[in-house]
Amino acid sequence: xxxxxxxxxxxxxxxxxxxxxxxxxxxxxxxxxxxxxxxxxxxxxxxxxxxxxxxxxxxxxxxxxxxxxxxxxxxxxxxxxxxxxxxxxxxxxxxxxxxxxxxxxxxxxxxxxxxxxxxxxxxxxxxxxxxxxxxxxxxxxxxxxxxxxxxxxxxxxxxxxxxxxxxxxxxxxxxxxxxxxxxxxxxxxxxxxxxxxxxxxxxxxxxxxxxxxxxxxxxxxxxxxxxxxxxxxxxxxxxxxxxxxxxxxxxxxxxxxxxxxxxxxxxxxxxxxxxxxxxxxxxxxxxxxxxxxxxxxxxxxxxxxxxxxxxxxxxxxxxxxxxxxxxxx
Numbered sequence: 001x002x003x004x005x006x007x008x009x010x011x012x013x014x015x016x017x018x019x020x021x022x023x024x025x026x027x028x029x030x031x032x033x034x035x036x037x038x039x040x041x042x043x044x045x046x047x048x049x050x051x052x053x054x055x056x057x058x059x060x061x062x063x064x065x066x067x068x069x070x071x072x073x074x075x076x077x078x079x080x081x082x083x084x085x086x087x088x089x090x091x092x093x094x095x096x097x098x099x100x101x102x103x104x105x106x107x108x109x110x111x112x113x114x115x116x117x118x119x120x121x122x123x124x125x126x127x128x129x130x131x132x133x134x135x136x137x138x139x140x141x142x143x144x145x146x147x148x149x150x151x152x153x154x155x156x157x158x159x160x161x162x163x164x165x166x167x168x169x170x171x172x173x174x175x176x177x178x179x180x181x182x183x184x185x186x187x188x189x190x191x192x193x194x195x196x197x198x199x200x201x202x203x204x205x206x207x208x209x210x211x212x213x214x215x216x217x218x219x220x221x222x223x224x225x226x227x228x229x230x231x232x233x234x235x236x237x238x239x240x241x242x243x244x245x246x247x248x249x250x251x252x253x254x255x256x257x258x259x260x261x262x263x264x265x266x267x268x269x270x271x272x273x274x275x276x277x278x279x280x281x282x283x284x285x286x287x288x289x290x291x292x293x294x295x296x297x298x299x300x301x302x303x304x305x306x307x308x309x310x311x312x313x314x315x316x317x318x319x320x321x322x323x324x325x326x327x328x329x
Contacts, residue, residue: 016083018151036054052109058082083151093226103127108140162227174318180212191223211285211311242268249326271315305329
Protein backbone atom coordinates (compact mmCIF):
# COMPACT_ATOMS: atom_id res chain seq x y z
CA UNK A 1 0.00 0.00 0.00
CA UNK A 2 2.88 2.32 0.71
CA UNK A 3 4.14 1.89 -2.85
CA UNK A 4 0.82 2.97 -4.37
CA UNK A 5 1.63 5.88 -6.67
CA UNK A 6 -0.51 9.01 -6.29
CA UNK A 7 -0.44 11.71 -8.93
CA UNK A 8 -0.36 15.19 -7.39
CA UNK A 9 -3.46 17.37 -7.25
CA UNK A 10 -3.83 20.17 -9.75
CA UNK A 11 -4.29 23.61 -8.25
CA UNK A 12 -8.01 24.40 -8.35
CA UNK A 13 -9.22 27.01 -10.81
CA UNK A 14 -11.12 28.63 -7.94
CA UNK A 15 -10.06 28.66 -4.32
CA UNK A 16 -12.56 31.44 -3.52
CA UNK A 17 -16.25 30.86 -4.19
CA UNK A 18 -18.21 33.99 -5.09
CA UNK A 19 -21.87 33.87 -5.97
CA UNK A 20 -22.41 31.02 -8.46
CA UNK A 21 -18.69 30.33 -8.96
CA UNK A 22 -17.58 26.73 -9.19
CA UNK A 23 -14.27 25.29 -8.00
CA UNK A 24 -12.57 22.48 -9.91
CA UNK A 25 -9.98 20.10 -8.37
CA UNK A 26 -8.44 17.14 -10.11
CA UNK A 27 -5.52 14.73 -10.15
CA UNK A 28 -3.01 15.54 -12.89
CA UNK A 29 -3.11 11.99 -14.25
CA UNK A 30 -5.35 8.95 -14.16
CA UNK A 31 -4.08 5.39 -13.71
CA UNK A 32 -6.19 2.56 -15.21
CA UNK A 33 -7.77 0.31 -12.59
CA UNK A 34 -7.65 2.90 -9.78
CA UNK A 35 -10.77 4.02 -7.93
CA UNK A 36 -11.41 7.50 -6.50
CA UNK A 37 -13.56 8.85 -3.73
CA UNK A 38 -13.64 12.56 -2.93
CA UNK A 39 -13.95 13.70 0.66
CA UNK A 40 -15.17 17.04 1.99
CA UNK A 41 -14.19 17.78 5.55
CA UNK A 42 -13.25 14.07 5.90
CA UNK A 43 -16.64 12.78 4.71
CA UNK A 44 -17.31 11.07 1.34
CA UNK A 45 -19.06 13.24 -1.22
CA UNK A 46 -21.85 11.21 -2.79
CA UNK A 47 -21.34 10.43 -6.50
CA UNK A 48 -17.89 12.03 -6.70
CA UNK A 49 -15.80 9.02 -7.85
CA UNK A 50 -13.88 10.53 -10.75
CA UNK A 51 -10.38 11.97 -10.65
CA UNK A 52 -11.97 15.44 -10.92
CA UNK A 53 -14.53 17.15 -8.71
CA UNK A 54 -16.43 20.33 -9.42
CA UNK A 55 -18.11 21.94 -6.45
CA UNK A 56 -19.84 25.04 -5.19
CA UNK A 57 -19.60 23.92 -1.57
CA UNK A 58 -16.84 25.37 0.62
CA UNK A 59 -14.76 22.96 2.68
CA UNK A 60 -11.49 21.03 2.88
CA UNK A 61 -11.21 18.55 0.01
CA UNK A 62 -9.05 15.44 -0.53
CA UNK A 63 -9.34 12.32 -2.68
CA UNK A 64 -8.90 8.73 -1.51
CA UNK A 65 -7.33 6.54 -4.17
CA UNK A 66 -7.75 2.76 -4.10
CA UNK A 67 -5.45 0.56 -6.20
CA UNK A 68 -6.25 -2.78 -7.87
CA UNK A 69 -4.95 -4.67 -4.81
CA UNK A 70 -7.18 -2.76 -2.42
CA UNK A 71 -4.51 -0.50 -1.05
CA UNK A 72 -5.60 3.09 -0.43
CA UNK A 73 -3.83 6.39 -0.10
CA UNK A 74 -5.16 9.90 0.73
CA UNK A 75 -4.12 12.96 -1.19
CA UNK A 76 -3.12 16.31 0.19
CA UNK A 77 -6.00 18.63 1.07
CA UNK A 78 -7.20 21.69 -0.79
CA UNK A 79 -9.27 24.36 0.93
CA UNK A 80 -12.22 25.93 -0.91
CA UNK A 81 -13.51 29.05 0.80
CA UNK A 82 -16.76 31.01 0.52
CA UNK A 83 -15.89 34.63 -0.14
CA UNK A 84 -17.82 37.66 1.03
CA UNK A 85 -18.64 40.64 -1.13
CA UNK A 86 -17.71 43.95 0.50
CA UNK A 87 -20.36 46.64 0.94
CA UNK A 88 -19.59 49.01 -1.92
CA UNK A 89 -21.02 52.51 -2.10
CA UNK A 90 -20.59 55.46 -4.41
CA UNK A 91 -21.73 58.99 -3.62
CA UNK A 92 -24.30 60.65 -5.86
CA UNK A 93 -23.25 63.52 -8.08
CA UNK A 94 -25.56 66.57 -8.40
CA UNK A 95 -26.59 67.57 -11.94
CA UNK A 96 -23.81 69.37 -13.77
CA UNK A 97 -25.33 72.34 -15.57
CA UNK A 98 -22.39 73.70 -17.56
CA UNK A 99 -20.30 71.87 -20.12
CA UNK A 100 -17.30 73.97 -19.06
CA UNK A 101 -17.76 73.11 -15.37
CA UNK A 102 -14.63 71.80 -13.62
CA UNK A 103 -14.23 68.03 -13.08
CA UNK A 104 -16.03 66.53 -10.09
CA UNK A 105 -14.03 64.17 -7.89
CA UNK A 106 -15.87 60.85 -7.49
CA UNK A 107 -16.13 59.41 -3.98
CA UNK A 108 -16.70 55.73 -3.19
CA UNK A 109 -15.92 53.10 -0.55
CA UNK A 110 -14.13 50.92 0.40
CA UNK A 111 -10.88 52.28 -1.04
CA UNK A 112 -8.90 50.41 -3.65
CA UNK A 113 -11.50 50.15 -6.40
CA UNK A 114 -11.65 51.70 -9.85
CA UNK A 115 -14.15 54.04 -11.51
CA UNK A 116 -15.29 53.53 -15.09
CA UNK A 117 -17.74 55.12 -17.48
CA UNK A 118 -17.91 57.89 -20.03
CA UNK A 119 -16.34 61.10 -18.76
CA UNK A 120 -14.24 59.38 -16.04
CA UNK A 121 -10.58 60.38 -15.91
CA UNK A 122 -7.64 58.30 -14.71
CA UNK A 123 -7.64 60.37 -11.52
CA UNK A 124 -11.14 59.18 -10.58
CA UNK A 125 -12.93 62.39 -11.51
CA UNK A 126 -15.90 62.99 -13.80
CA UNK A 127 -15.19 65.58 -16.48
CA UNK A 128 -18.27 67.02 -18.28
CA UNK A 129 -16.04 68.30 -21.10
CA UNK A 130 -15.13 64.68 -21.88
CA UNK A 131 -18.66 63.29 -21.53
CA UNK A 132 -20.73 65.97 -23.28
CA UNK A 133 -24.44 66.43 -22.54
CA UNK A 134 -26.52 63.45 -21.47
CA UNK A 135 -27.00 60.89 -18.70
CA UNK A 136 -24.09 58.60 -17.90
CA UNK A 137 -23.69 55.49 -15.71
CA UNK A 138 -20.55 55.58 -13.59
CA UNK A 139 -19.41 52.31 -11.98
CA UNK A 140 -17.08 51.66 -9.04
CA UNK A 141 -15.62 48.13 -8.96
CA UNK A 142 -13.71 46.19 -6.29
CA UNK A 143 -11.74 43.22 -7.64
CA UNK A 144 -11.62 39.74 -6.10
CA UNK A 145 -8.93 39.23 -3.47
CA UNK A 146 -8.11 35.58 -2.65
CA UNK A 147 -5.85 36.53 0.21
CA UNK A 148 -8.47 38.67 1.89
CA UNK A 149 -11.30 36.27 1.05
CA UNK A 150 -13.33 38.97 -0.66
CA UNK A 151 -15.39 38.61 -3.82
CA UNK A 152 -15.73 41.23 -6.56
CA UNK A 153 -18.41 43.86 -6.03
CA UNK A 154 -19.57 47.06 -7.67
CA UNK A 155 -21.88 50.02 -7.28
CA UNK A 156 -23.04 52.57 -9.82
CA UNK A 157 -24.51 56.04 -10.01
CA UNK A 158 -26.02 58.11 -12.82
CA UNK A 159 -24.52 61.50 -13.64
CA UNK A 160 -26.45 64.01 -15.75
CA UNK A 161 -24.87 66.82 -17.71
CA UNK A 162 -27.00 69.57 -19.21
CA UNK A 163 -27.54 73.30 -19.42
CA UNK A 164 -30.05 75.47 -17.56
CA UNK A 165 -33.17 76.50 -19.49
CA UNK A 166 -33.44 79.95 -21.02
CA UNK A 167 -36.38 81.98 -19.71
CA UNK A 168 -37.93 84.91 -21.56
CA UNK A 169 -40.27 86.85 -19.29
CA UNK A 170 -41.35 90.52 -19.16
CA UNK A 171 -40.14 92.47 -16.16
CA UNK A 172 -43.61 93.81 -15.43
CA UNK A 173 -47.23 93.65 -16.52
CA UNK A 174 -50.22 95.59 -15.26
CA UNK A 175 -53.76 94.50 -14.57
CA UNK A 176 -56.81 96.36 -13.40
CA UNK A 177 -58.07 95.58 -9.93
CA UNK A 178 -60.39 92.55 -10.06
CA UNK A 179 -59.18 91.56 -13.53
CA UNK A 180 -56.68 88.90 -14.64
CA UNK A 181 -53.71 88.68 -16.98
CA UNK A 182 -51.86 85.73 -18.50
CA UNK A 183 -48.16 85.51 -17.69
CA UNK A 184 -46.55 84.98 -21.10
CA UNK A 185 -43.33 83.13 -20.28
CA UNK A 186 -41.18 81.36 -22.86
CA UNK A 187 -38.74 78.62 -21.83
CA UNK A 188 -36.23 76.65 -23.91
CA UNK A 189 -35.92 73.67 -23.66
CA UNK A 190 -39.18 72.22 -22.39
CA UNK A 191 -39.08 71.96 -18.62
CA UNK A 192 -40.95 71.55 -15.40
CA UNK A 193 -42.35 74.79 -14.03
CA UNK A 194 -43.01 76.15 -10.55
CA UNK A 195 -44.32 79.65 -9.76
CA UNK A 196 -43.97 81.26 -6.35
CA UNK A 197 -46.06 82.38 -4.62
CA UNK A 198 -48.93 80.21 -5.92
CA UNK A 199 -51.63 82.57 -4.61
CA UNK A 200 -53.56 84.30 -7.36
CA UNK A 201 -52.44 81.89 -10.11
CA UNK A 202 -54.68 79.54 -12.07
CA UNK A 203 -51.99 76.81 -12.11
CA UNK A 204 -48.58 77.40 -10.46
CA UNK A 205 -47.10 74.47 -12.44
CA UNK A 206 -48.12 75.77 -15.89
CA UNK A 207 -45.81 77.70 -18.19
CA UNK A 208 -48.30 80.54 -18.79
CA UNK A 209 -50.77 80.66 -15.88
CA UNK A 210 -53.45 83.31 -15.51
CA UNK A 211 -52.68 85.74 -12.67
CA UNK A 212 -55.42 87.43 -10.63
CA UNK A 213 -53.58 88.91 -7.66
CA UNK A 214 -55.43 91.02 -5.14
CA UNK A 215 -52.46 93.36 -4.91
CA UNK A 216 -49.21 94.04 -6.74
CA UNK A 217 -47.17 90.80 -6.59
CA UNK A 218 -43.77 89.65 -7.82
CA UNK A 219 -43.99 86.09 -9.17
CA UNK A 220 -40.83 83.97 -9.49
CA UNK A 221 -40.68 81.23 -12.12
CA UNK A 222 -38.31 78.29 -11.69
CA UNK A 223 -37.87 76.19 -14.85
CA UNK A 224 -36.12 72.84 -14.47
CA UNK A 225 -34.74 70.85 -17.40
CA UNK A 226 -34.88 67.08 -17.83
CA UNK A 227 -31.28 66.91 -16.56
CA UNK A 228 -32.22 68.69 -13.32
CA UNK A 229 -30.70 72.05 -14.25
CA UNK A 230 -32.82 75.09 -13.42
CA UNK A 231 -33.13 78.81 -14.08
CA UNK A 232 -35.23 81.47 -12.37
CA UNK A 233 -36.76 84.76 -13.42
CA UNK A 234 -39.27 87.17 -11.89
CA UNK A 235 -42.21 89.14 -13.26
CA UNK A 236 -44.00 91.87 -11.34
CA UNK A 237 -47.78 92.05 -11.75
CA UNK A 238 -48.88 95.59 -10.94
CA UNK A 239 -52.51 95.88 -9.85
CA UNK A 240 -54.07 99.20 -10.83
CA UNK A 241 -56.73 100.53 -8.50
CA UNK A 242 -58.43 102.39 -11.34
CA UNK A 243 -60.74 100.33 -13.54
CA UNK A 244 -61.99 100.82 -17.05
CA UNK A 245 -65.73 100.34 -17.52
CA UNK A 246 -66.62 99.11 -20.98
CA UNK A 247 -70.27 99.24 -22.09
CA UNK A 248 -71.44 96.31 -24.20
CA UNK A 249 -73.71 98.36 -26.50
CA UNK A 250 -74.59 101.86 -27.69
CA UNK A 251 -77.17 103.38 -30.08
CA UNK A 252 -75.73 105.89 -32.61
CA UNK A 253 -79.19 106.97 -33.88
CA UNK A 254 -78.81 110.73 -33.42
CA UNK A 255 -81.27 111.08 -30.55
CA UNK A 256 -78.60 112.64 -28.34
CA UNK A 257 -78.65 109.69 -25.95
CA UNK A 258 -75.82 107.14 -25.93
CA UNK A 259 -74.78 108.13 -29.47
CA UNK A 260 -71.08 107.29 -28.93
CA UNK A 261 -69.28 104.41 -27.24
CA UNK A 262 -67.98 105.93 -24.02
CA UNK A 263 -65.24 104.19 -22.02
CA UNK A 264 -65.56 105.23 -18.38
CA UNK A 265 -62.32 105.64 -16.46
CA UNK A 266 -60.16 105.98 -19.58
CA UNK A 267 -58.43 109.02 -18.08
CA UNK A 268 -56.34 106.69 -15.88
CA UNK A 269 -54.92 104.97 -18.97
CA UNK A 270 -53.49 107.60 -21.35
CA UNK A 271 -51.80 104.93 -23.49
CA UNK A 272 -54.82 102.74 -24.04
CA UNK A 273 -55.40 101.51 -27.59
CA UNK A 274 -58.88 100.69 -28.90
CA UNK A 275 -59.47 98.47 -31.94
CA UNK A 276 -62.85 97.44 -33.39
CA UNK A 277 -63.40 94.81 -36.11
CA UNK A 278 -66.20 93.70 -38.40
CA UNK A 279 -67.55 90.17 -38.51
CA UNK A 280 -64.81 89.10 -40.95
CA UNK A 281 -61.99 90.32 -38.70
CA UNK A 282 -61.15 93.49 -40.68
CA UNK A 283 -60.25 96.49 -38.54
CA UNK A 284 -62.79 99.30 -38.83
CA UNK A 285 -61.64 101.54 -35.98
CA UNK A 286 -58.36 102.25 -34.15
CA UNK A 287 -57.53 104.93 -31.60
CA UNK A 288 -54.66 105.55 -29.17
CA UNK A 289 -55.75 107.52 -26.13
CA UNK A 290 -59.40 107.31 -27.27
CA UNK A 291 -59.83 111.06 -27.22
CA UNK A 292 -62.55 110.81 -29.87
CA UNK A 293 -65.07 108.05 -29.04
CA UNK A 294 -66.33 105.60 -31.67
CA UNK A 295 -69.53 106.91 -33.28
CA UNK A 296 -70.67 103.82 -35.17
CA UNK A 297 -69.44 104.90 -38.60
CA UNK A 298 -66.78 103.61 -40.98
CA UNK A 299 -65.34 105.69 -43.82
CA UNK A 300 -68.02 108.30 -43.07
CA UNK A 301 -70.90 105.84 -43.45
CA UNK A 302 -73.10 104.44 -40.65
CA UNK A 303 -72.38 100.83 -39.83
CA UNK A 304 -75.27 98.38 -39.84
CA UNK A 305 -76.75 97.20 -36.59
CA UNK A 306 -74.91 94.15 -35.25
CA UNK A 307 -72.08 92.77 -33.12
CA UNK A 308 -68.49 94.00 -33.54
CA UNK A 309 -65.51 92.39 -31.76
CA UNK A 310 -63.11 94.75 -29.99
CA UNK A 311 -59.82 94.77 -28.10
CA UNK A 312 -58.76 97.46 -25.64
CA UNK A 313 -55.14 97.46 -24.50
CA UNK A 314 -54.31 99.59 -21.46
CA UNK A 315 -50.81 100.13 -22.84
CA UNK A 316 -47.63 98.20 -23.68
CA UNK A 317 -47.28 95.21 -21.37
CA UNK A 318 -50.60 95.94 -19.68
CA UNK A 319 -53.95 94.23 -19.56
CA UNK A 320 -56.05 93.84 -22.73
CA UNK A 321 -59.83 93.71 -22.66
CA UNK A 322 -61.56 91.68 -25.36
CA UNK A 323 -65.26 91.43 -26.05
CA UNK A 324 -68.11 92.16 -28.43
CA UNK A 325 -69.78 95.54 -28.88
CA UNK A 326 -73.38 95.69 -30.08
CA UNK A 327 -74.41 98.61 -32.33
CA UNK A 328 -78.13 99.38 -32.02
CA UNK A 329 -80.16 101.49 -34.44
